[in-house]
Amino acid sequence: MIKQIPAGDAATDLHALPKFSKIDTKSIVSEVSKAIAHCKSTVESVVESADVSYTNLVEKLEQADDELSQLWSPIGHTNSVVSSDELRSAHDECLPLLSEYSTYLGQHEKLCALYQALQESDEYAQLDTAQKKVVDNAVRDFKLSGVALDVEKKQRFAKIRSELSDLSSSFSNNLMDATLNFVKHVEDEADLAGLPESAKDAAAQAAEQKELSGYVFTLDIPSYLPVMMYADSEALREEMYIAYSTRASELDTKNGKFDNTDIINKTLALRYEMAQLLGFDSYADYSLATKMAESSEQVIGFLEDLAARSKPQAQKDLEEIEAFAKSEYNKDSLKAWDYTYYSEKLKQQKYAVSDEQLRPYFPEDKVISGLFEVVSRLYSLRIVEVEGVDTWHENVRFFEIHDAQSNDDFSKETLRGSFYLDLYARAKKRGGAWMDECRVKRTNASGKLQTPVAYLTCNFNAPVGDKPALFTHDEVVTLFHEFGHGIHHMLTKVTVGGVSGINGVAWDAVELPSQFLENWCWEPEALRFISGHFETGEPLPQDLLDKMLAAKNFQSAMQMVRQLEFSLFDFKLHQLPPEQADVQAVLNEVREQVSVIKPPSFNRFQNSFGHIFAGGYAAGYYSYKWAEVLSSDAFSRFEDEGIFNPDTGKSFLSNILEKGGSQEPMELFVAFRGREPSIDALLRHSGISSEAA
Structure with a gap:
């Protein structure tokens, strides 16, 4: 059972949390404008003082920016999870203001000069690793924000940034509206x-x-x-x-009212122009300036190598479905809407197991308490639910994570972080699943430690009637994935905001902790307490467990090439100048190269690809596979030493989760694994045969 405590016993300072029930859409724009004005006045006062010190530069600016972030975070989040016309309007009105402030900050020559002076000063040598990383990242980001451009190009860069922010929001709005429609x-x-x-x-x-x-x-x-x-x-x-x-395309049911096609083309043209202004050959090259991968050639080579290893087996997977549909159902040719249906029939025939058979064994409370048990065993934690916390919806729950110093100690001294949990799909809620920051861990201006707070959001079916919410195993994996991001944010020991938690982590390494935690969803030892029948409490029967594990890599090669299709499409598209970036042609070419199922010509997948057109994954979708190499190899150490080995868990905690973005990801991985990553574990965990490789 999950321990519950009243709000009065919470270690989290609940007064400092967002007051979701009190968000006034009419005052949002003026409050955000005031906060930005305060940030700018802080910058000007820092510059005017000409004091080249860490305290004057980093700490003062971080404090002002953190205040702005804590104001904006609940607004942006609420717009994603309980949107309304009024909230969307106020939210979208703020985007150009925030974009302008970001550009102002990034192109401030005098501020950049102070950071460069600090980087070259005697004080820099005395800073700790995290503090140095913040300074180094800032100097790098000034260059990537166009600080060295002439006045005319700076103005153009600023306009591009603002337009891209608006386009991203419009893409997301169109997708939500088309889905709702x-x-x-x-x-x-x-x-x-x-x-x-x-x-x-x-x-x-x-x-x-x-x-x-x-x-x-x-x-x-x-x-x-x-x-x-x-x-x-x-x-x-x-x-x-x-x-x-065909959602959000010219073919959708509203005759293209929510069509994202023009938004995609404008976005690609502006991204390319921005990269060119900064001296990069393409947006893909610009994107890699802050990532773990070293070059576009390395990324393309990595993806194409994985495709070459996976496609032969994917082709066999496809032929097996087609032969099955023909022999069992007399189905001569399969349409796009047939593959999932006959794949499920084949899976049931081969393994006598389906998601629906498993669903009764994954009721919400059992899964959540099991998830908490996994991370508690790995990292010596206690997680407690706090009742009576102000949230944006009645179904949202609030939890605290504590060091397990004693079973009943839920004091401020043991508090590591807190999180909101919002599990169910509903109207006016963005699709998918994600983790986002509500508040970052840092030492504030008064010297007090600010504990981190996260939003964990999914879109699962809510309880129906008197039954609890029952999850598919895929949904359990999704929940573990997002919680992996969450503990990366919450368990950090770094107290410098710029590299605390997920901040400052290279985008192609940020999926490591999330994909890593998914592995425990497949371990019999963990499944014993993650699962339990919602009526009887009985654990997953051995025969069902055996079938589920046997079916784990069913059509895994097909799933692999599908993800590689998305990754290569994204990256190759962002390598091209706009006059060559024929989106459908690029997608078709990639599909010809790596896919085994060719969708019909009316399919407009790209028009709902929010990851790259309304998220942070532009020229970075490859990060999922890149990080999966890291996560698979990291987990292989647990396979060797015991999946709940406390020493191995402590090593992952101290070398990866607690370090945030304070060091380069390869340094942290090598510190944990003792060597650089190998692709072998990923292929093994995916069931891609060595013959195919």
Whole structure:
């Protein structure tokens, strides 16, 4: 059971947390404007003093920026999870203000000169590793912000930054609106043959909420995916697939009202122009200036090597599905909306296991308490739920993470961090799953330690009727992934904000802790306390566990080449000048090279690829596979030494999680693993045979 304590016993300073219930959309723009003005006046006063010291430069500016961040964070987050027209309008009005401030800061020549002087001073040699890294990152980022450009180019750079911020928000808004716009209303239950009861119950509840009879399906993944996996009606699968794959395109059901095509083209042109202004050949090269990978050639080589190793096995996976559909269902040729359906049938035949059989064994509270047990055993932690905390929705929960010094000690001295947990899909909530910062760990202006706070957000089905929320195993993996990001943020021991937690971590290494934690979802020893039947409490039966583990790498090579398709498309697209960046042509070319399933010509995957057009993954989607090499190799040490070996856990905690962005990721990995990473563990964990490799 998860221990619960009242708000009055919390170690977190709840008064310092955001007051979500008191967010006033009418005052957002003026409050953000005031905070930016304060930040600018702090900068000017620092510059005017001409005091080249760490205290004057880094600490004063970090304090002002942290105040702005703590004001903006709940606004940006709330807009993602309980958006409204008024909130969206105020949020979007602030984006140009924040972009302008970021550009002002990055192009401030006198401020840059002070940082360079500090970097060359005697004091620099006395700074600790984290402090030096903050100074070094700042000098690098000044250059990447165009500080050395002439006045005319600086102005152009600033305009580009502002436009890109607006385009990113518009892309995200269009995608959310296009997703919300589609509703499939089914009245006859016979049309839902094949669908599991859990999916029908959720659809019936969705219909009830819209005051409709029957069933309602949407393009949110918990609603969409069961249709594609289980619905016997090919017509229903086709309708849902077409709606999903044409979202936010000229082909969507609103006749292109939410079309992202122009936004994509403008974004690519502006990114290329920005990179050129700074002297880079392409946006891909510009992107790598802050990453672990050393060159575009290295990234492309890495991805194409993985594709060459994986594609032969992926082709065999595909042929197996097609042969199965032909022999068992007399299906001569498969359409795009057939693959998921027949793959699931094949999986059930081969392994006699499905997500729906497993779902009753992964009720919400059992999974969460099991997750907490895993990290507690690994890193000697205690996690407690705090009741009565102000949140943005009644289903959101709040937790504290403590060092496990004693079972009943939940004091400020043992507090490592806190987090909000928002698990369920709902209208006006951005799709997907993510972790974001609410507050970063740092020592503030008065010398007090500020503990970190995180937002952990998923989009799973809520409880239906008197049943608890029941997760698929894939959803359990997603939750572990996001919690891995969360503990990277919360368990840091770095108290300099710029490199604390996930800050300052190279983007292609930031997925290491998240992908690493996923491994415990597949370990029998961990599954014993992650799973338990929601009615009886019985653990996952051995035969189901054996089948689930046997099915772990079912079609893993196909999944591998799909991710490589996304990665190569993203990176190659960002290598091109705009006149050559024909988005569909680049995507088709990549698919020809690495994919085994070619989607229909109407598929507009790119128009909903928020990771690269509305997130931080532009010319960086390869980071998932890059970091998976790191995470697989890191986990292989636990396989050798024991998956709950406390010494190995302590080593990962002290060398990776607690160090944040204070050192280069390769240094930290080598400190933990004793050598540089090898690709072998990734191939083994993915079930890619050595013959294929």
